[in-house]
Amino acid sequence: MINFTSQHQVRPEFLTGDKSISHRALILAAISDGVCKIRNLSPCDDVRATVACLRKLGAKIYLRKNTATVYPIVKANTDVTFHCHNSGTTARLLAGVVAGLGIRAKFTGDKSLSARPMLRLLQPLQRLGAQVSFPNGCMFEIMPSVLHGGRIEAEHPSAQIKGAVLLAALCAGQCVTYREMVPTRTHTEDMIAAFGGKISTGNEITLYPCAVGAFSYSVPDDMSSAAFLMAMDLLDGVSHTYRNLCLSAERCGFLDILQKSGVKVERDVHNGCGDVRLSGKVGEIFADEQDVVNAIDEIPVLAAIALTVRGRHVFCGVEELRKKECDRVQAIIDTAHACGQKAHFDGHSLVIESDGVVRRNVRFNSFGDHRMAMSQAVLCLSACGGGSVDDWCCEVSFPDFLRAAGVTPLNFAVVGRDVSRSLSPLLMRNLAEHAKVCCTYKAISVGGGKLKKVLQTLDGANVTMPYKGLAAEIYGADIPVNTVGKNIAPQSTDGKGAERACQLHGIDLRGKSLWILGAGGAAQACVHYLSQLGCRMQVFNRTPQKARILTEKYRLTTVPAPDGVLSFVPDCKWERAFPLPQSAGFVLVAAYGGGSGLAEKAAKRGITVVDGKEMLYFQGAESFALWTGTQVQNDYPSFKGDCDEITFA
Numbered sequence: 001m002i003n004f005t006s007q008h009q010v011r012p013e014f015l016t017g018d019k020s021i022s023h024r025a026l027i028l029a030a031i032s033d034g035v036c037k038i039r040n041l042s043p044c045d046d047v048r049a050t051v052a053c054l055r056k057l058g059a060k061i062y063l064r065k066n067t068a069t070v071y072p073i074v075k076a077n078t079d080v081t082f083h084c085h086n087s088g089t090t091a092r093l094l095a096g097v098v099a100g101l102g103i104r105a106k107f108t109g110d111k112s113l114s115a116r117p118m119l120r121l122l123q124p125l126q127r128l129g130a131q132v133s134f135p136n137g138c139m140f141e142i143m144p145s146v147l148h149g150g151r152i153e154a155e156h157p158s159a160q161i162k163g164a165v166l167l168a169a170l171c172a173g174q175c176v177t178y179r180e181m182v183p184t185r186t187h188t189e190d191m192i193a194a195f196g197g198k199i200s201t202g203n204e205i206t207l208y209p210c211a212v213g214a215f216s217y218s219v220p221d222d223m224s225s226a227a228f229l230m231a232m233d234l235l236d237g238v239s240h241t242y243r244n245l246c247l248s249a250e251r252c253g254f255l256d257i258l259q260k261s262g263v264k265v266e267r268d269v270h271n272g273c274g275d276v277r278l279s280g281k282v283g284e285i286f287a288d289e290q291d292v293v294n295a296i297d298e299i300p301v302l303a304a305i306a307l308t309v310r311g312r313h314v315f316c317g318v319e320e321l322r323k324k325e326c327d328r329v330q331a332i333i334d335t336a337h338a339c340g341q342k343a344h345f346d347g348h349s350l351v352i353e354s355d356g357v358v359r360r361n362v363r364f365n366s367f368g369d370h371r372m373a374m375s376q377a378v379l380c381l382s383a384c385g386g387g388s389v390d391d392w393c394c395e396v397s398f399p400d401f402l403r404a405a406g407v408t409p410l411n412f413a414v415v416g417r418d419v420s421r422s423l424s425p426l427l428m429r430n431l432a433e434h435a436k437v438c439c440t441y442k443a444i445s446v447g448g449g450k451l452k453k454v455l456q457t458l459d460g461a462n463v464t465m466p467y468k469g470l471a472a473e474i475y476g477a478d479i480p481v482n483t484v485g486k487n488i489a490p491q492s493t494d495g496k497g498a499e500r501a502c503q504l505h506g507i508d509l510r511g512k513s514l515w516i517l518g519a520g521g522a523a524q525a526c527v528h529y530l531s532q533l534g535c536r537m538q539v540f541n542r543t544p545q546k547a548r549i550l551t552e553k554y555r556l557t558t559v560p561a562p563d564g565v566l567s568f569v570p571d572c573k574w575e576r577a578f579p580l581p582q583s584a585g586f587v588l589v590a591a592y593g594g595g596s597g598l599a600e601k602a603a604k605r606g607i608t609v610v611d612g613k614e615m616l617y618f619q620g621a622e623s624f625a626l627w628t629g630t631q632v633q634n635d636y637p638s639f640k641g642d643c644d645e646i647t648f649a
Contacts, residue, residue: 001425002392002409002440003432004380009406010229010240017042017066017219018246019397023050023089024163024187025217027097028195029070030059031171034214038068041219044397046087053082053094057105078103081138086110086325086370086396089160091139092121096164098142099130100171106138112325112368114139124152124165128176147172154180157293157320159250162205163188169207170197177206182293185250190272220246220273224297225398227254228374230278231301232405234263235308235382239279248272253287253294257302261285282309289317296320300375303332303352307339308383310356316349325396326367335376338362339384361433362387370396381405388429392440410439412627415454416464419443423592423613424462427620435630460485460627462620468492468521479528480521483623491626494522495529497619498566498588501610504618504636507586509533513559517578517598518568519546522590526566527554538562542574564588571595580605590615 022042027050029036041047043066051061051068057080060071082105084091091107095118098105108114118139122132128150131143152165162178166188169176180203189201196213200206226242233240247255247269255276259265262283268275285306292299292315299315306313321328329345332352336343339358344351362384366373368391377394380387394401402409414424420443428441439459446454448467452474455461461484463471468480475481475490484490499509511534516523519541527537531554538559541547550556561583568590569575576597580587587602592612599609617636625631 001388001390001429001442002377003386003388003429003438004377004407005386005436005438006381006384007407007438008232008381010232010236010238011404011406012226012229012240012242014400014404015221015226015229015242016040016044016398016400018222019044019046019224020089020159020185021187021191021219021246022047023087023093024191025219026050026054026061026068026070027093027167028191028212029068029215030054030057030061030073031097031167032070032072032195032212032214034072036070036072036214037216038070039066039216039218040221041066041068042222042397044399045085045395046089046397049083049085049087050090050094053084053090056080056082057094057097076101076103078105078144080104081106081108084109084113086113088113088116091118092160092164093167095121095125095140095142096167097171099125099128099145100147100168102144102146102172104142104144106135106141108138116325117323120156120158121161121164124161125168127152128165128168128172128174130168147174149174149176151177151179154178154182157182157184159185159187166192166199166205166207170210170212173209175206175208177204179204182290183250184293186248190248220244222398223247223251223254224371225401225404226276227298227301228378228398228401229404230254230276231305231375231378232382233278234258234282234305235378239277241275241277243275244273245276246272247274247276250294253291253296254298254302257285257287257291257295258282258305282306284309284311285313285315287315292317292320297371299350300328300332300369300371301378303343303350304335304375304378304383306352307336307341307354307358307379308356310354313352313354314349315351318345318350319348321350324371325369326372328369328372331365331367331369331372335364335372335379338364339379358383360385360387363429363433364389366391366393368393370394370398374398374401377401377405381407386433386436388433390429407438410437410459410627411442411457412439412460412462413442413444413454413458414462414464415444415446415451415458415467417447417466418445419464420445422464423616424464424620427617428624431621431624431632434632435624435628437628437630439628455484458485460488460623462623465521468525480524482521482525482619483626485627488626492521492525492529493619493622493626494525494590494615496622497615497617498526498590499529499533500618500622501614502586502588504614505586505608505610507564507608507610509535511535512563513561514538515540515559515562515565515581515584516568517541517565517575519543519550520568523566523568524550526568527556540578542569565598566590567596567598571597586610588612588615592616
């Protein structure tokens with residue numbers, strides 16, 4: 001999650017190298033005849049995935065800032081497994097390389113990539129003689145085979161499929177002709193030609209047996225990344241000059257569509273690269289099928305612009321968008337509805353009908369799609385007066401997006417062994433929205449050995465099970481801590497959270513007699529805090545020795561008739577068997593997301609049950625105030641409303 005205010009200032013100087021070209025430059029360098037140097041390489045996660053895979057294949061790649069020195073593959077490693085993470089370009093282009101080299105390799109990816117179509121890539125390779133299988137545990141496997149030349153008629157407009165076929169033929173030393181009915185980006189064939197390959201280009205491309213020589217190359221800046229900044233310029237009514245962009249004909253769909261809508265587009269192009277400056281107002285947007293092919297990656301941000309412009313906007317032939325990192329067509333429709341606008345897909349075209357007035361402070365869901373996330377960020381920053389984007393993931397393609405947008409968020413996280421079910425990210429989004437603080441908040445599951453390193457990278461962190469004691473050791477604290485930060489002393493907000501949660505029910509813990517169930521980090525921190533409120537406490541734990549240690553440390557005594565019970569243990573056989581004392585007038589159950597035998601007994605008896613989500617809210621609010629200096633007034637009902645939409649399996 002990232003929360004945005006409307007404060008930003010676009011800074012084009014932080015654009016980075018073109019992602020598509022970076023992939024291809026690395027691959028061509030790895031199969032070239034000599035040592036290559038690539039400057040202005042994209043630093044994004046997708047390109048790093050390609051670097052890792054090429055190293056597995058046998059290339060030596062040395063990175064220094066955004067410059068790569070590549071020593072080509074001498075003898076390709078075989079029987080390798082490539083983890084392509086979220087990068088479809090990595091998987092598709094390297095499938096061609098592996099097929100051409102005649103080696104065996106398995107291709108895996110993350111959940112998103114594994115769900116994307118690969119058969120339409122593999123079928124053209126099979127026509128050239130590649131053998132493919134689909135074993136369990138991977139997307140596909142290329143098996144050793146000898147490729148032959150041939151002619152491929154493109155069934156789908158795809159620069160990546162075209163690139164895979166050309167790379168396969170290049171590696172196999174075969175002649176191949178590739179014919180496409182709809183022109184797609186020409187990066188692969190242009191770069192093969194530029195680096196010494198023998199190739200004829202056009203709608204019908206023929207690659208002849210050849211080799212790529214050693215080269216030194218500077219990657220132009222990324223047009224797709226620039227599109228997000230240009231969109232903010234247009235919505236803000238300002239103008240910047242964007243220099244050294246890749247401006248080949250098939251790369252300019254974004255600019256062409258805007259120009260047709262009435263935007264003034266100034267271009268200074270030399271050899272496919274150049275400078276761009278936009279000005280003026282956007283009118284109704286109409287993108288035909290070729291426009292969409294040329295702007296396939298920019299359709300989400302064009303749709304974001306359309307939502308702010310009164311009129312009917314049409315994007316034709318967008319079916320391919322349904323096969324991206326998410327179903328981008330549906331994601332755009334959901335984004336439109338979140339903004340209070342109408343959108344629908346008629347089976348061929350995406351239609352947006354906007355009154356030009358979007359809602360304020362909208363909560364968006366990116367569905368884990370980097371281009372959706374940044375398009376929604378454009379809306380937050382330049383149209384909605386702020387807002388938030390769930391599942392923030394710009395690192396996939398444009399890790400410097402926030403810096404280029406002139407946004408400096410605070411970076412917070414909840415850190416524990418398994419925080420996949422944590423409600424803390426939801427809570428912090430709620431708090432950040434009310435406080436108007438720009439921040440990110442992640443859930444980071446980590447092993448104890450890496451805890452210190454992870455905490456050092458964050459502006460603030462909530463430490464949870466089972467690392468509160470370990471965090472105390474790292475920071476030299478006397479009690480288990482759950483809140484650490486760069487500018488604060490390590491401390492626990494568990495006790496304060498329990499106190500304020502009880503106050504929500506009219507319960508004042510000061511001077512109360514209490515039973516404490518559990519002796520872990522949260523229980524220890526609460527005993528420490530409540531002892532300062534004059535509470536009398538008795539500790540119970542499944543392991544009696546741990547209870548004795550806590551009892552001796554705080555000189556606790558037996559409490560025969562407690563006013564209430566505070567439980568810091570999860571639902572379990574021991575907890576369910578624990579007797580609820582007759583004297584208890586309330587029960588606090590710190591754990592959430594599951595059942596509680598103690599809470600059930602309390603409910604049957606009709607006594608107050610303080611929910612763990614209430615404690616979480618107030619301890620989180622206290623942490624947030626420590627990190628940001630901003631105290632959020634009690635808005636627990638809003639947080640509870642968000643929580644009520646979540647069910648725990």
